[in-house]
Amino acid sequence: MLQPNFIKENKDKVLNGLKVRNFKDAHLIDEIIDLDQKRKEIQAQMDNLQASINSSSKEIGALFQQGKKDEAEGMRANVGEWKSKIKILQEDSTKVKTALEDALYNIPNVPHPTVPAGSTDEDNEVFKAWEGEFPKLHEGNLPHWELSDKYGIFDLKLGVKLTGAGFPVYRGKGAKLQRALIAFFLDEAEKAGYEEFIPPLLVNEDSARGTGQLPDKEGQMYHATVDDLYLIPTAEVPITNVYRDVILDEKDFPIKMTGYTPCFRREAGSYGAHVRGLNRVHQFDKVEIVHIEHPEKSYDALNKMIEHVEALLDQLKLPYRILRLCGGDLGFTSALTFDFEVFSAAQERWLEVSSVSNFETFQSNRLKLRYRDANNKKHLAHTLNGSALALPRILASILENNQTPEGIVIPEVLRPYTRFDIID
RNA sequence: GGAGAGAUGGGUGAGUGGCUGAAACCACCGGUUUGCUAAAUCGACGAACUUCGAAAGGGGUUCCGCGGGUUCGAAUCCCGCUCUCUCCGCCA
Numbered sequence: 047m048l049q050p051n052f053i054k055e056n057k058d059k060v061l062n063g064l065k066v067r068n069f070k071d072a073h074l075i076d077e078i079i080d081l082d083q084k085r086k087e088i089q090a091q092m093d094n095l096q097a098s099i100n101s102s103s104k105e106i107g108a109l110f111q112q113g114k115k116d117e118a119e120g121m122r123a124n125v126g127e128w129k130s131k132i133k134i135l136q137e138d139s140t141k142v143k144t145a146l147e148d149a150l151y152n153i154p155n156v157p158h159p160t161v162p163a164g165s166t167d168e169d170n171e172v173f174k175a176w177e178g179e180f181p182k183l184h185e186g187n188l189p190h191w192e193l194s195d196k197y198g199i200f201d202l203k204l205g206v207k208l209t210g211a212g213f214p215v216y217r218g219k220g221a222k223l224q225r226a227l228i229a230f231f232l233d234e235a236e237k238a239g240y241e242e243f244i245p246p247l248l249v250n251e252d253s254a255r256g257t258g259q260l261p262d263k264e265g266q267m268y269h270a271t272v273d274d275l276y277l278i279p280t281a282e283v284p285i286t287n288v289y290r291d292v293i294l295d296e297k298d299f300p301i302k303m304t305g306y307t308p309c310f311r312r313e314a315g316s317y318g319a320h321v322r323g324l325n326r327v328h329q330f331d332k333v334e335i336v337h338i339e340h341p342e343k344s345y346d347a348l349n350k351m352i353e354h355v356e357a358l359l360d361q362l363k364l365p366y367r368i369l370r371l372c373g374g375d376l377g378f379t380s381a382l383t384f385d386f387e388v389f390s391a392a393q394e395r396w397l398e399v400s401s402v403s404n405f406e407t408f409q410s411n412r413l414k415l416r417y418r419d420a421n422n423k424k425h426l427a428h429t430l431n432g433s434a435l436a437l438p439r440i441l442a443s444i445l446e447n448n449q450t451p452e453g454i455v456i457p458e459v460l461r462p463y464t465r466f467d468i469i470d
Numbered sequence: 471g472g473a474g475a476g477a478u479g480g481g482u483g484a485g486u487g488g489c490u491g492a493a494a495c496c497a498c499c500g501g502u503u504u505g506c507u508a509a510a511u512c513g514a515c516g517a518a519c520u521u522c523g524a525a526a527g528g529g530g531u532u533c534c535g536c537g538g539g540u541u542c543g544a545a546u547c548c549c550g551c552u553c554u555c556u557c558c559g560c561c562a
Contacts, residue, residue, distance in 0.1 A: 089520065093531040100531090103543040107488050110542090122542050129542090293517090424517095 047150050047258075047412050050082040056156075063156035066163045066373035074149045081146040088139045095128045095135075151261055155408040157373050158382035164372030173384060174368040181365070181391045181447040189392045190442040191323030193449055194220070197469050200324070200441075212313070212328035214438070219469045223444075223456070224331060226463030227437055228306050231333035231358065235434060238354050240304035240335055245284030247307060248275040253287040256413040258379040258405075268310050277310035281334035282431045286409065289338055294417040294427060300347060301338040304434070306331065324438035325397065331437040337430040338415065341406070344428035348382065348404045351432045355386055355400050358435055361459045364443055365389040367396065381406045388439060392446035397439040402432030 053060050053075060064072055102121050109118040162171045194200050199220030205213035216224050232242060254260040254276050259267060268277040278284055285303050294301075309332050324330075335354065337347045352368065359366045371383040380403040387396035407426035410416070416424045448455040453470030461467050 086520070089531080093520070096532085097530060099542080103541095104488070106542045111488095118542075125542050 047408065048153055048156070049407075049411055050078055050146070050150070053153070054079050054082065060153075060156055064154070066157045066161055067154060067376060068163075068165050068374050069154060071152060074152055078146060078149045078153070081142055081149065085139065085142045085146060088135055088142060092132055092135045092139065095132050099125050099128050099132075154376075154378045155381050155405065157376055158404070160370065161376060161382060162370065162372045163374075165374035166372075167375050169372040170375055170385070171370040171372065172367060173370040176365045176367045176389065178365060180389060183391050183446075183449065184451055187392050187446070187449055189323065190390070190445040193392075193445045193454065194323070197454065199223070199445065199469065202323070210328075212326070214324060214327055214329075219464070219466065220441075222464055222466075223460070223469070224437060224441065226460045227435075227440060228331060228333060229463050230460055231434055232304065232306055234354070234358060234361075235304035235333065235335055238302075238335075240302040243281075243285055243288070243303055243305040245278075245281060245288075245305055245307065247278055247284075247310075248273075249278055249283050249287070250275060253283055253290065256287045256290045257283050257409055258412060259283060262378050265314050266312055268312060278307060279311050280309050280332065280433075281305045281307040282336060285334060285336045286338075286429055286431065287413065289415045289427075290413045292415055293424060294338070294415075296340065296417055296419055298417070299338070299340045299343065299427075301336075303336045304333060306333045308332075309436075324442045327438055333434050335432050335434045338410075339428045339430065340417070341425070341428050344404050344406065344430060345382075347428075347430055348384075348402065351402050351430060351434075352384055355402060355432060355434050359386065359388065359399075362440070362444070362457045364440070364447065366399075377401075377403065379403075379405050379408050381408065386435075388443045390439070390443040390446045392449070393442075397443060398436075399439045399443075400433040400435050402430070404428065404430045 048060070057075060057079070060075060061072055064075075102125050106118045106121050106125075109115075109121070162169065164170070188196065191202070197220075198218050199216065201215045201217060202211075202213075204215045205211075208215065236242060248270060251260060251274065254267065259276070259279060263279075267279050269275075270277065284307075285305050288303065289301065308329055310329050313326060313328060335351060337344070337351065339347045356366075356368075366386055366388045369385045369387065371377075371380075371385060376383055383401055383403040385398050386400035386402070388399045389395075390397050406428050409429045410426040413429070415427050415429065417427050418424055444457065445454055448457065453468045456464050456467050456469070
């Protein structure tokens, strides 16, 4: 969520940013400025009345003590009048604040200047193309879901029986490979200086609001209504919320956290083409990395996170490319996002496996995540996160790219974890 | 799930209707002192909104778990909620 003052002071910048996103409701900007002004005016009136009440109350107390009841009674009448005025103002104030908040919740983050204009994923910029070789597959190669059936790696039909569509059951060497990937990703994150967390998989409304899943993406989360908790769609939510309502010291930066969690996404309305196999599921595993940074250093941090994800893909020897998301494809809360796509050779498709974003102060404003500078002034910190990495599509591309007539060859870096080198 | 107790500033903890944004102690920070470490001593020390100011800083309002109520006046009284702790039950 943007701050009203920021919007007021950077109106042109905000409007231009919204244009890059193809954002239609630009009128909300003026509305916000007006509502905020109105809010201040009402508040000032209320404060003045309250100040009068407070000082009168003191006098009344003194008068009673001195036994001057008549004078005191007279002042009580005034106070009563002021109180009813405040009550009326209070209602206005609530209305204005609600309207202001609603409007603010509808303004997405201002894109970074390097974000290209555009409306769909076709307008994303290829930031780094793949310049190496693409895997050459043997005759009769198969997409990963058929490989899975052949070798017994994961079972979607069994998932339907146990839960429903989109809940894969990994078994045998498939399960071990999954565990190996998680351990590999976590170990690499640890080497890069991230502290590992195992957070709760259910979060409360405050947390979901803090990172911006609510109210924007309510329909994407599973909601356990009896206890009013949400299944996390990504570890970003609990891990970033560790620092909700925290005032950091400048020297605490950078804060680097990682965690493996299953992720739950309803993916409402996204059935159809290209969702076969593991391409899109309701529950998947992911290792997430989160940075909390000083505003001046957050883009350096973003670069480091990109390098970290690249190193993972290099080590797995998967062909990948990096996209800089255009305004239209950029997430609501993000200022700049790079997507990583891995080439899955049997489907001959690029599959998104990671998304690395800088949210600048958009999340920290909701989170009330601040730091004190050298002069003891408080400022909002910057938050960033990225997948490092999301498992299902990595698994899909490993299966497809590494298939041979003899079986599926395990990438070398994973063998210490799997303790087998082929699935046959 | 049943019974009871509690929730005050970074921590411990006082405060039961006005003099309390909040004692005291500890921690943190700044100064003085000291052969070093330590100790001693003095001072500053919460947050949000807002207003004046170039800034330093000053003013107003709000905040003692959250929400509502009583009252001229609430940390203090009343109601609802949430959470924590203790005991019992159940249990990986």
